[in-house]
Amino acid sequence: MRHFLLCVAALATLASPVAATAQPANPDGFPTRPLRMLVPVPAGGPSDFIARQVAHQLGTSLGQVVTVENKPGANGLVAAREALAAPADGHTLLYAPGSMIAMPLLVKGSGMDWSQDFAPLGKIGRVPFALAVYSGVQARTVAELVKQAGQQPGTLNVATSTPSEVLAAAQFMKAAGIQLTRVPYKGGTQALPDLLAGRVQLMFGPLSLLQPQTKSGALRVLAVVTPERSPALPDVPTMSEVGFAEVEVPTWQGLYTVAKVPAALRARLAAALDAVMAKPDMRAEFERRLLAVERASPRELTATITRELAVWSAVVDEFKLNAD
Template identity: 30%
Template sequence: MSASPESLVRRVKIRENVLRGRVKTRAKFCLSSASVKNNSRSSLTPALFLLGRIRPSSGFARSFLSLTHRIKKMQRRHFLSVMLASAFYTSNVNASGKPLRVVVPFQSGSATDTAARLIGDNLSKAMSRPVVIDNRPGAQGLIAAKEVINSDPSGDVLLFSTNTAVTGINSFHKKPFYDPLTDLSPITQVGEFPFFLVTNANLPINSTEEFIKYAKANPGKMNYASGSSSSLIAMAQLIGNSGLDLQHIPYNSEPPAVIDLVGGRVDVMFATPTTTAGFIQEGKLRALITTTKSRLDKYPNIPTMTDSGFENLPLVPWGGFFGPRGMPPALRTQLSDVITATLSDAQLIAALAEHHITVTTSNPEEFSSFLKDQLALTLKVVKENGLVRD
């Protein structure tokens, strides 16, 4: 950046957290080109406090005074860069003063919704701003995704979703609805969401082996539900590997599908522990498999895929935060940092573990790379199982 011969005036909004409350102060920094060029601290110090009302004893004032000591070693353009960066990072992710709206592609009571609310409560405290969960179910997550894609990338609206609304929905059609790598701004992964393979308890099925035997004895007569594209993909993998013939009944969300499974209108499905655990404990549903790599401590009698003679599914549900397209990289990193820090809280980790969600975080670059790999793998599985639609 070339130096201007004219005086530069910069207004920097400074939010200073003090012991007994939040005090907003403003300082007008009048930095003349001559004073910077001559490396004069004496000319800078009055400018720092001009109209600022910043107490010299405050931490923020000391930081800027310390900064002036280094001006002698800086070129003018470097100094201005530091000042702008300081202005950005002293503001927080609540710069707009608005609540953070987290859009969820499934209805209340789903595993994704439950996780969003648990994380949102802690995130609200960490960011000192309200967090509102906005449920937008339907169209396998497309409604929620479009809501965020078309929002302003200011950090006030985020998508919290599993792979269903991101990689899943864009793999079933020859022409994807949108490109998750460019139309969304990946922020951080949150964790893995396991599935149970569950059946109605009235069926004469007590294991995966018995399920396959029963389904083969009744070709085309059994049905299965899917409450998400992830559920559908998991079932398609099992059906394809076992050579079964089952009728598919799609649902917009998991909870109503599980209700119909309990009521006997559906025979089998892959669903999350969040929506099925209570019915399993009541004896209304029977869990045949868990997609976790090892048996769950809370459900030691539910075998893994490997225990049941199957290879682990190459695709398992995961969840993460996304911003609208065009979100500035610095803001993505800032949001990723605060969300990652929030997810390090032991009580939150334990609360998510109650729903068998394993916390896994990443920075925006890592999450983008992971997303790219997951999209390619999902496309491969969908094509192999004949799930591509016109």
């Protein structure tokens, strides 16, 4: 009998680690299946990189795979509409650049109200911007670019693929008193080949996308659209330093569910997201890619959106902007 009891105890000891590891990572029952993260930009760019890093870490935290689905088009409207059409059960997430909150203002008749349709889970990063020109452009400074554009109105093409880029180009044209021809693209990775080939001559876009091309001389970065100079290009001035402080664009990134998702599920997702963004290895990986971790709670991000929507509304009216 004593031998039998010892055997039972031994088996229980051996079984206990298995039982522990078999416990689900989601003891509260959510999520119950893999999640989708809709990303409104093509694969390969800095925003796509942020989304994939977050999706991987978030999946580990939640105990379910988070699959990234790239849905570019209509300045984010394609991804946003698909998110709204999905069941409001917390299993569909929308990754969105900060400028995407202006999309309903830029796309007339979209039938969408960002602050009413979507609920923020938190801010997850920032994509510093820069102004770059094709190597064949004579201008080597922003002042020289303004002079050249002034002498040749409408002959210089500027690539735009997000509302932030549309805004930056409009602000620059107004502040400099010049006329550029805007050429729209679905994403920065689609615009870059045309910029490298000289089919478009300049672009306001992610520093992480543009800076590597400066090493070969294919592009020249004339200024960064950031409060301070970039450690990656310490000799390149900010737009403020060269006299164009008006050129200021929202380049933060956020993660959302539709507003109809129950508050308890949103809180679970927001807590998991914040834990992911607090990891030192995430910060290090972002910085290595010339990106920045920028955290904010749902409440803080809601306040930011309310404030920036008012700014965007005034800007869209002033510059007569549209997404086309």
